[in-house]
Amino acid sequence: MIDAEGPPPDSSETQADIAGPAADFRAFYERHAGWVYSLSLRMTADPVAAREAVQDVFVRAWRKAELYREGRAAGWLKKLTLRVLLNRARSDHRWTRRLDDHADLATLPAQAGEGIEDRLALEAAIRALPKGARTVVVLHDVEGYSMSEVATHMGTAVGTVKSQLHRGRRLLREALED
Amino acid sequence: MEHLTVEQVNDYVDGELTPAEREAVAQHAAECAHCQREIDAYRRVLVRLRGLPADFVPPAGLYDGILAAARQGRQLTVFARAAAVLLMAGGAAVSVHLARRPAPDVPQRAASTAVVAPDPSESELTLAYIVARDSLPPQAAAALQRTVDSLDRAIDDTRSALRTYPGDGRLEARLARARQMRLRIMADAVTWSQATHQGGAT
Numbered sequence: 001m002i003d004a005e006g007p008p009p010d011s012s013e014t015q016a017d018i019a020g021p022a023a024d025f026r027a028f029y030e031r032h033a034g035w036v037y038s039l040s041l042r043m044t045a046d047p048v049a050a051r052e053a054v055q056d057v058f059v060r061a062w063r064k065a066e067l068y069r070e071g072r073a074a075g076w077l078k079k080l081t082l083r084v085l086l087n088r089a090r091s092d093h094r095w096t097r098r099l100d101d102h103a104d105l106a107t108l109p110a111q112a113g114e115g116i117e118d119r120l121a122l123e124a125a126i127r128a129l130p131k132g133a134r135t136v137v138v139l140h141d142v143e144g145y146s147m148s149e150v151a152t153h154m155g156t157a158v159g160t161v162k163s164q165l166h167r168g169r170r171l172l173r174e175a176l177e178d
Numbered sequence: 179m180e181h182l183t184v185e186q187v188n189d190y191v192d193g194e195l196t197p198a199e200r201e202a203v204a205q206h207a208a209e210c211a212h213c214q215r216e217i218d219a220y221r222r223v224l225v226r227l228r229g230l231p232a233d234f235v236p237p238a239g240l241y242d243g244i245l246a247a248a249r250q251g252r253q254l255t256v257f258a259r260a261a262a263v264l265l266m267a268g269g270a271a272v273s274v275h276l277a278r279r280p281a282p283d284v285p286q287r288a289a290s291t292a293v294v295a296p297d298p299s300e301s302e303l304t305l306a307y308i309v310a311r312d313s314l315p316p317q318a319a320a321a322l323q324r325t326v327d328s329l330d331r332a333i334d335d336t337r338s339a340l341r342t343y344p345g346d347g348r349l350e351a352r353l354a355r356a357r358q359m360r361l362r363i364m365a366d367a368v369t370w371s372q373a374t375h376q377g378g379a380t
Contacts, residue, residue, distance in 0.1 A: 025248070033236045033240070033241070034232065034234060034236065035232040035233065037237075037240075038232040038233060038234040051237055052308070054236060054240060054244075055308065056308050058244045059244055060312070062244075062245075063248075122227070123230075137227065141227040142230050142232075143232075166185065166188050169188065169220060172227075173220060173223050176223060177223075
């Protein structure tokens with residue numbers, strides 16, 4: 001299990017932040033919001049849940065103003081994002097539902113490398129995976145975490161991660177190539 | 179000829195085999211078209227996954243909602259407290275009141291907007307709720323979240339049914355009641371958090 005946040009901020013820290021690092025925070029948000037949202041959307045398979053996760057992440061990040069002011073927040077933000085998403089995954093049953101296929105169209109970057117239809121098919125296939133397999137496929141195959149890192153983040157055994165990964169890949173292969 | 183297992187194929191494309199195991203799999207694949215096709219298929223999927231960009235465009239207005247919630251922090255709740263009071267007074271009044279507020283985070287939904295999209299006030303209150311929930315003791319926060327989750331499931335189920343039976347009065351009433359209850363729970367959480375941090379009753 002990861003503990004990205006460390007101790008909760010005290011009230012003086014919150015008050016200091018309110019004094020106004022909005023410009024820094026905006027730059028911080030613009031630098032990181034794309035990947036936080038991408039990861040959230042792929043792991044939740046739900047635009048509403050993804051938006052809530054992004055809100056959750058950045059509201060917490062605001063309380064750690066010293067990190068983004070000093071530009072050393074990327075690693076910490078990644079851990080925080082994973083923590084928020086994995087905690088929500090344990091309780092949020094909405095993540096198991098499928099979405100309308102067009103729900104992501106507005107958010108797809110215009111410069112997507114492969115054809116838009118292939119890209120949509122791949123995103124839809126990821127979205128349709130069972131939650132456990134989807135989480136592992138996104139973290140390992142898309143985000144590049146090792147199996148042991150994924151196991152640590154999820155608080156589970158490497159063997160379980162591997163099993164979910166193989167299941168997810170098999171389902172993706174069937175969806176994309178059969 | 180016995181084919182490679184799924185585990186062998188995956189370990190091979192992941193580069194997780196020992197040199198000897200790798201050589202054995204490669205030799206088998208060279209003689210077995212079926213297993214070579216399997217390896218190629220998994221490789222294609224992996225290449226596509228690893229090439230996915232991480233640059234979805236976040237919904238418009240999301241930043242404004244985050245900034246508002248972050249700035250207000252645990253002291254936020256001027257709105258939420260008013261919402262809680264209004265919720266006690268009746269749903270219609272709340273709807274009118276909230277509808278007049280600027281919406282920092284209008285959900286970006288492409289379809290079924292009338293049925294699917296949350297009221298902007300729900301997004302606003304959800305932000306306040308997230309802040310409030312996280313300031314409460316873990317057990318209390320978890321209990322609250324379970325309640326909200328159960329209402330979310332009820333809302334989702336009803337929305338789904340409404341797609342099948344659009345305009346069904348009983349379903350619409352059920353949806354309205356569930357959303358109203360969700361707002362009430364979230365507003366209660368915000369006032370609870372506020373009372374806790376002001377040293378008041380919990």
